[in-house]
Amino acid sequence: MRNSVPVGAVAACAVAALVGAGGTSSVAALSGSDERVGSERPTLVGWARLPAETYAAGTEPSGSALGTEPVNGVKVPFAHQPIQGFSGIVKNEDGSFSAISDNGYGKKNNSADFLLRIHRIKPDFKRGLVRVLGGISLSDPKGLVHFPLTRADRKLTGADLDPESIVRAPDGTYWIGDEFGPYLLHFDRAGRLLQRPIPVPGVKSPNSPDLQPGEEPDIGDSKGLENLAISPDGRTLYPMLEGTVTGDTPQDLRIYEFDRRRATFTGRRWTYHMDAPKLSVADLTAIGPNRFLAIERDNLKGDAAALKKVYKVDLDDRDQDGRVDKTEAVDLLNIANPRELGTPGKTFEFPFFTIEAVTVLDDRTIGVLNDNNFPSDATRVPNRPDDDEFIAVRLTESLSRP
Structure with missing residues (x-):
């Protein structure tokens, strides 16, 4: 199995901290002054992990529908809400990130006690x-959701919605992409729903x-x-489906245009062609007007993983x-790893089933995170749940280059 040694047993990263003046992100320092290191291919310049068994203190129990037998050695159900699986991420000005988990345990019928939340991590x-600095829960106190919710207090759960992507608008509100509808969801800074869920036409x-x-x-499904x-000027959202719509050409995915100020789909859309059938696109983030980064991946993990790539999209x-x-x-x-960060060896692999978040750290460096599907996935070490890993990768050329 790829990278099958315990990640936590490896020495901590010998990398400068991702903190600059005033506490803002300063990722350019990650790669050090030696630009020649790994310059022929993208290079791992930062690695950090959130241990799989990380829970939000003081929260409710969760995982009651997972049975009673341990999963990958982890006892279920859990005494508190797990902080698991990052499916989307937003960069904050203080060097931290706002990240969402998905619906919890993968299905509506096993995630009714998983509370949807935006975590603040660094x-x-x-x-x-990876440190967890806090977070906010998602709720619908105004009764805008047009179907019955799981809880009477209208806190949103993984049986109600499946949040998979997130952006923050210039006004500080959040827009989240859901898979169950699929819907676009608009929340205020405190995680309260502001509009009725907007269906994809x-x-x-x-x-x-x-x-x-x-x-x-x-x-x-x-x-x-x-x-x-979200566009650099904050006016336009670009929702993108993960799978092909019935009747469309296989391997083709739809990217839509959504006018944020009018809160409506414009009718304009584009087509993204995947490298092969049965792949997925798992995140999209803007790097300029009409330009993005996208994660394209297969649905395999470990030794079986064959395609896990980040593309620039125009x-x-x-x-x-x-x-x-x-x-x-x-x-x-196939990431160069001259400092042997995270795992031993001069090549670092990120062979997880669900790699679902990419963010821009600077013009030459991106951050990528996995969704560990806690407690189900065991990619790095057999029968041990995967951690959530946050990697910083130095690119071979500027993101601003077409």
Whole structure:
């Protein structure tokens, strides 16, 4: 199995801390002054982990529908809410990040006691650890959700919605992409829903509360709004589906345009073509007007993993083939690791099943996080749940370069 040694047993990262003047992010220092190190391919310059068994202190029990037998050696149910699986991330001005978990345990029927939450986290690359600094819970106190919720107090759970992507607007509110509808969701700074869930036009998943009797879904289970980006000027959202809509060309995914000020889809959309059938696109983040980073991956892990990449995406379709242009930025299974951060060896691999968050740290460095699907996935070490890992990767060229 790839990287099968216990990650926690490896020496902490020998990397400068990701903190600059005034506490703001200063990731340029991560790679040190030697630009030649690993310059022929992207290089790992920071690694930190959030231990799998990390729980939010003082929160309610969770995992009651997972049975009573241990999962990968972890006793279930849990006394508190696990802080697991990062599916989306937003960079904060103080060097921390706002990150969301998905619906909890993968299905509606086993996640009713998983409370949806935006966590505030901060990687400490010097010590190789991710700190949890707090967070906010998601709720619907105004009764805007148009279908019955699990809880009478209208705190949102993984049986209600499946949040998979997140951006923050200039006004400080959050927009989140959901897979169950799929819906766009708008929350205030405190995590309170501001608008009725906005459905993706003409698309319904098998879990959609809006399916009518006898109506067939037109997108696969867990293939909704895994991806969501916001334009640099904050005016436009770019929701993107994870799976192909029935009737579309296989391997083609839809990217939509959403006018944030009018709170409506504009009707404009683009097509992203995946490298092969049965792949997924698991995150989308803006790097300029009409330009993005996207995570494209297979649904395999460990030794079986074959494709885990980050691409630069251009909506302008310069080659005029009717699909957005994309160029490889990082092969996540082949990252130079001259300092042997995180795992031994001069090549670092990120072979997780669900790699679902990418963020820009500076013009040459990106951060990538996995969703560990706690407690189910055991990729690094057999029968031991995966940690959540936050890696910083120095690219071979500037993100601003077309």
